[in-house]
Amino acid sequence: MALIVQKFGGTSVADPDKIKAVARRVLSKQREGHRMVVVLSAMAGETNRFVDLAGQMQDSPDPREMDVLLASGEQVTVSLLAMAVKAMGSDAVSLLGDQVKIHTDDRHTKARILDIDQEVINRHLDAGKVVVVAGFQGVTADGEITTLGRGGSDTTAVALAAALKADQCDIFTDVEGVYTTDPNICASARKIDRISYDEMLELASLGAKVLDIRSVTIAKRHKVPVQVRSTFTNNEGTWVVEEDKSMESNPVSGVTYNRNEARITVSKVPDTPGTASRLFSPISREGIVVDMIIQNTRDGNLTDLTFTVPRTDYKRAMEVLKQAAAETGAEGVTGSENICKVSIVGVGMRNHTGIATTMFEVLANEGINIHMISTSEIKISCVIDEKYTELAVRALHDAFKLAE
Amino acid sequence: MALIVQKFGGTSVADPDKIKAVARRVLSKQREGHRMVVVLSAMAGETNRFVDLAGQMQDSPDPREMDVLLASGEQVTVSLLAMAVKAMGSDAVSLLGDQVKIHTDDRHTKARILDIDQEVINRHLDAGKVVVVAGFQGVTADGEITTLGRGGSDTTAVALAAALKADQCDIFTDVEGVYTTDPNICASARKIDRISYDEMLELASLGAKVLDIRSVTIAKRHKVPVQVRSTFTNNEGTWVVEEDKSMESNPVSGVTYNRNEARITVSKVPDTPGTASRLFSPISREGIVVDMIIQNTRDGNLTDLTFTVPRTDYKRAMEVLKQAAAETGAEGVTGSENICKVSIVGVGMRNHTGIATTMFEVLANEGINIHMISTSEIKISCVIDEKYTELAVRALHDAFKLAE
Known part of the structure; x- marks a missing residue:
C-alpha cells in the first residue's frame, strides 16, 4: 500500500465531466489499495477571469485581496471533486490551504511554503478518505490567505508529497511527459522515460513549462519521485528521479x-x-x-x-x-x-x-x-x-x- | 461618529460597475466620519451556478462540501470591494467567516451563529479601514466552513451589528423598503417609514421576502435599529425598530x-x-x-x-x-x-x-x-x-x- 499524491491542473478540471473523470482515475488507484491525496488547480480560465475582474477594480490590485480572490478558484474544484468521489461510493474530504495548514510566508501572490501540517491529512487518510487539497494556496501565521504564484499547484503537490513522505507524486497535465525537445518544433521529439532532478531543474529554468522550478527543487531536496503524465491517457509519463x-x-x-x-x-x-x-x-x-x-x-x-x-x-x-x-x-x-x-x-x-x-x-x-x-x-x-x-x-x- | 453595518445583496454586487457603486456609497458615509462595516452576498446568479455544478456531481450534494463551494462566492465579492475602496483612496480589508471568527454550529447549509469575535474587526476599524465581511458564512469550532442558508447575509449583518453594538444596520436591497402590501398587486401600496420588530417578524413569517426572519429575531433581541433601503436610490428606507x-x-x-x-x-x-x-x-x-x-x-x-x-x-x-x-x-x-x-x-x-x-x-x-x-x-x-x-x-x- 503506497501513499500517492496526484495533482491535476486547470485543464483537467475545466468542467463537470472532466472533474468526474478525475474522480474515476483517483478511485481506480485507491481501489488498488493506495492512500490517495489529490491536489487541484482552479478550473481553466478562472484565474484569468479573476485577474480581469480585479483589474477593473484597481490598476494594481492589492496583493492581499488578490490572494483572497484567487484562492476561491480552487475552493470550487476541490469541493466538486469531493462530491464526485462520494457520488461514486467512496469517501472524500476537501481541504483548503488554511485547513490543511499549509503555512507560508506573507509575500502575497508569490508566497513560499514554510511547512505543512500532516495531522489533519493523515487523520482523514486513516479514515479511508480521498483527501482533496486546494493547490496554489496557503495561510500565514496571522491567518491571511496567500497564493504561491505561477505553477503553485505543482509546488503544493510536491511539498505535500515531501511532508507526507509519499511514495510518489503524479503531476497530471495536458502533455504525455517531458520531451527531448518541443514536439511542435521537432517532429522526432521523444518522451523521456526517466530524467534526473538536476536535468529537470535546468530544463525548467531554461523555459520548459511542464513543471514549475520550485516544485523540482523541493522534489530534489526531499527525494520525491515525480511522474509527469497526461490526464487524457493512461500512458506512463516521465519520471523525475534521483x-x-x-x-x-x-x-x-x-x-x-x-x-x-x-x-x-x-x-x-x-x-x-x-x-x-x-x-x-x-x-x-x-x-x-x-x-x-x-x-x-x-x-x-x-x-x-x-x-x-x-x-x-x-x-x-x-x-x-x-x-x-x-x-x-x-x-x-x-x-x-x-x-x-x-x-x-x-x-x-x-x-x-x-x-x-x-x-x-x-x-x-x-x-x-x-x-x-x-x-x-x-x-x-x-x-x-x-x-x-x-x-x-x-x-x-x-x-x-x-x-x- | 457612529458605527454602521451595511449589507448589500447579490443584485447590488452583480458586476464590477455595481461593486464600484457600492464602494462609493460606503465611502461617502465613511467620509461623514463613521466607522464602516460592509457585509456582502455573492454576485447574483453565482449561488445558482454552484448549485447546478454540485447537482452534476452528486444527486444530493454533500452538505459539508456544498458549504465549501458556496462560501467561495462571497470570497470573490469581498476581495473585489476591498480593492475598489482602495482604488478610491481609502483603506479596506476583506474578512471571511473564519477570519472574523463567526462561530456557528455544525449544521451545514443551515448553520446558526453562536458568537462573533469582535477583536479582529475592531482592530481594523481602529486603523481607519472599511471592513468588508463575507456574508452567509461562518466556521465551526473544528474549522469547518458553514453557510447560514437562505437570507444568511441579512443574518450575518444584523448579528455583526449586534456583536459590535453598531448604531444601525442598513440592509440594501432592490426595493425601497417595507411596503404596506405588495405594490405589484396594489397600486396604492405605500412604503412604511417605521415598523416594530414584532410586526416585521409577523410579516417575514407570513411570506414577505424583504428581510430574513432570523435577522429580525436577532435585531429584536439586541435592539439593533435596521433600515431596509434601496441600493439604487438615496431615499430613506423603512426603519425596523422597537x-x-x-x-x-x-x-x-x-x-x-x-x-x-x-x-x-x-x-x-x-x-x-x-x-x-x-x-x-x-x-x-x-x-x-x-x-x-x-x-x-x-x-x-x-x-x-x-x-x-x-x-x-x-x-x-x-x-x-x-x-x-x-x-x-x-x-x-x-x-x-x-x-x-x-x-x-x-x-x-x-x-x-x-x-x-x-x-x-x-x-x-x-x-x-x-x-x-x-x-x-x-x-x-x-x-x-x-x-x-x-x-x-x-x-x-x-x-x-x-x-x-
Missing part, C-alpha cells in the same frame, strides 16, 4: 529554447572596480532580473558587458542603462529583442568530452552565429538570432541522437 | 399574503386522546412543516382537523395522511392546493377592538369565503381560495386606510 548511472550513458538528455529574453550590450566600459555594480544596481532597483552575463576584455582597460533580461523588461532596462552607462563613461548601449537562447542539458556531459565543441560545430554548419555562450556542469546555452530557433533546435536534436 | 406609542395609532400596519401553502382536511376523526398525534407524527417524520392547524368538534365524538402544509409537500403529505387516517378510523382526507393565506398585521390591534370583525366583513362584502382563521396578538390570517388573492389584498388595504 540521478543514476544509466542516465550518464547519453551525454545530452534534452534540447530546450527560450524566446522570452532580450540581449543588451554596454560597450567600452572602463574596466575599474565597481563599474559593473554601478551598471547593474539601477536595473535591480527596477526589479528587472538579469540572466546571462558575459564580460569580454578589450584592449586599453576597456571591457564589453553583455547580458540578457526578460523581453518584457527590455525597453525599461535600455532607458535605465543609457543613463547609467553615461555616468560610468561607457561608450554606448546596444541591444536586440530578436534573440533566442538554445540549450542542451544532460548529466552525461560530466563524463563526455567535446559536447560543447559539437554544439558549436552543429550551429556553425547551419550558418548560425553565436552571440553569447554560458555553461554549467550539465548545460550549455547559446544565444543566437531568434529566426534560427527551429533550425538550431532540430539540428541539435539530430546531432545528439535524441530521437533514438 | 415599538413605540406612535405605532399603535393605526390598528393595521400591513397586509400580506402567501400562496405557497396547501390545505388538507381529515374529516370525522374519532375524538380520542392521541389521535392528533397519530395523524401528525408520520407527517413530521417526513420533514413536512405544518403551519395553521384548526380542529372543529362535530357531534358524536367526531372531529374535523384542517391544517396547511407547504404546497411543494402537498402530494407527499396527502399520501402519508391517507394511510394514517385509515389507521385512526377517520372518514377521509380532502384538500386543495389552490388556497391563499391573507393576513393583516399591526401592533395597534392590541388596543383596537373589532379589527377581526372588520376583516371578515370586508372579505364577505367581496363574496370571498373564509376556509380557515388563525390569530395572534398582532396578526389575523384567513385562508381563502387562491383566485381571490388580489381582490382580498386590495380590499383590506383600502378598508384599513393603509394608503394614507
Whole structure:
C-alpha cells in the first residue's frame, strides 16, 4: 500500500465531466489499495477571469485581496471533486490551504511554503478518505490567505508529497511527459522515460513549462519521485528521479529554447572596480532580473558587458542603462529583442568530452552565429538570432541522437 | 461618529460597475466620519451556478462540501470591494467567516451563529479601514466552513451589528423598503417609514421576502435599529425598530399574503386522546412543516382537523395522511392546493377592538369565503381560495386606510 499524491491542473478540471473523470482515475488507484491525496488547480480560465475582474477594480490590485480572490478558484474544484468521489461510493474530504495548514510566508501572490501540517491529512487518510487539497494556496501565521504564484499547484503537490513522505507524486497535465525537445518544433521529439532532478531543474529554468522550478527543487531536496503524465491517457509519463548511472550513458538528455529574453550590450566600459555594480544596481532597483552575463576584455582597460533580461523588461532596462552607462563613461548601449537562447542539458556531459565543441560545430554548419555562450556542469546555452530557433533546435536534436 | 453595518445583496454586487457603486456609497458615509462595516452576498446568479455544478456531481450534494463551494462566492465579492475602496483612496480589508471568527454550529447549509469575535474587526476599524465581511458564512469550532442558508447575509449583518453594538444596520436591497402590501398587486401600496420588530417578524413569517426572519429575531433581541433601503436610490428606507406609542395609532400596519401553502382536511376523526398525534407524527417524520392547524368538534365524538402544509409537500403529505387516517378510523382526507393565506398585521390591534370583525366583513362584502382563521396578538390570517388573492389584498388595504 503506497501513499500517492496526484495533482491535476486547470485543464483537467475545466468542467463537470472532466472533474468526474478525475474522480474515476483517483478511485481506480485507491481501489488498488493506495492512500490517495489529490491536489487541484482552479478550473481553466478562472484565474484569468479573476485577474480581469480585479483589474477593473484597481490598476494594481492589492496583493492581499488578490490572494483572497484567487484562492476561491480552487475552493470550487476541490469541493466538486469531493462530491464526485462520494457520488461514486467512496469517501472524500476537501481541504483548503488554511485547513490543511499549509503555512507560508506573507509575500502575497508569490508566497513560499514554510511547512505543512500532516495531522489533519493523515487523520482523514486513516479514515479511508480521498483527501482533496486546494493547490496554489496557503495561510500565514496571522491567518491571511496567500497564493504561491505561477505553477503553485505543482509546488503544493510536491511539498505535500515531501511532508507526507509519499511514495510518489503524479503531476497530471495536458502533455504525455517531458520531451527531448518541443514536439511542435521537432517532429522526432521523444518522451523521456526517466530524467534526473538536476536535468529537470535546468530544463525548467531554461523555459520548459511542464513543471514549475520550485516544485523540482523541493522534489530534489526531499527525494520525491515525480511522474509527469497526461490526464487524457493512461500512458506512463516521465519520471523525475534521483540521478543514476544509466542516465550518464547519453551525454545530452534534452534540447530546450527560450524566446522570452532580450540581449543588451554596454560597450567600452572602463574596466575599474565597481563599474559593473554601478551598471547593474539601477536595473535591480527596477526589479528587472538579469540572466546571462558575459564580460569580454578589450584592449586599453576597456571591457564589453553583455547580458540578457526578460523581453518584457527590455525597453525599461535600455532607458535605465543609457543613463547609467553615461555616468560610468561607457561608450554606448546596444541591444536586440530578436534573440533566442538554445540549450542542451544532460548529466552525461560530466563524463563526455567535446559536447560543447559539437554544439558549436552543429550551429556553425547551419550558418548560425553565436552571440553569447554560458555553461554549467550539465548545460550549455547559446544565444543566437531568434529566426534560427527551429533550425538550431532540430539540428541539435539530430546531432545528439535524441530521437533514438 | 457612529458605527454602521451595511449589507448589500447579490443584485447590488452583480458586476464590477455595481461593486464600484457600492464602494462609493460606503465611502461617502465613511467620509461623514463613521466607522464602516460592509457585509456582502455573492454576485447574483453565482449561488445558482454552484448549485447546478454540485447537482452534476452528486444527486444530493454533500452538505459539508456544498458549504465549501458556496462560501467561495462571497470570497470573490469581498476581495473585489476591498480593492475598489482602495482604488478610491481609502483603506479596506476583506474578512471571511473564519477570519472574523463567526462561530456557528455544525449544521451545514443551515448553520446558526453562536458568537462573533469582535477583536479582529475592531482592530481594523481602529486603523481607519472599511471592513468588508463575507456574508452567509461562518466556521465551526473544528474549522469547518458553514453557510447560514437562505437570507444568511441579512443574518450575518444584523448579528455583526449586534456583536459590535453598531448604531444601525442598513440592509440594501432592490426595493425601497417595507411596503404596506405588495405594490405589484396594489397600486396604492405605500412604503412604511417605521415598523416594530414584532410586526416585521409577523410579516417575514407570513411570506414577505424583504428581510430574513432570523435577522429580525436577532435585531429584536439586541435592539439593533435596521433600515431596509434601496441600493439604487438615496431615499430613506423603512426603519425596523422597537415599538413605540406612535405605532399603535393605526390598528393595521400591513397586509400580506402567501400562496405557497396547501390545505388538507381529515374529516370525522374519532375524538380520542392521541389521535392528533397519530395523524401528525408520520407527517413530521417526513420533514413536512405544518403551519395553521384548526380542529372543529362535530357531534358524536367526531372531529374535523384542517391544517396547511407547504404546497411543494402537498402530494407527499396527502399520501402519508391517507394511510394514517385509515389507521385512526377517520372518514377521509380532502384538500386543495389552490388556497391563499391573507393576513393583516399591526401592533395597534392590541388596543383596537373589532379589527377581526372588520376583516371578515370586508372579505364577505367581496363574496370571498373564509376556509380557515388563525390569530395572534398582532396578526389575523384567513385562508381563502387562491383566485381571490388580489381582490382580498386590495380590499383590506383600502378598508384599513393603509394608503394614507
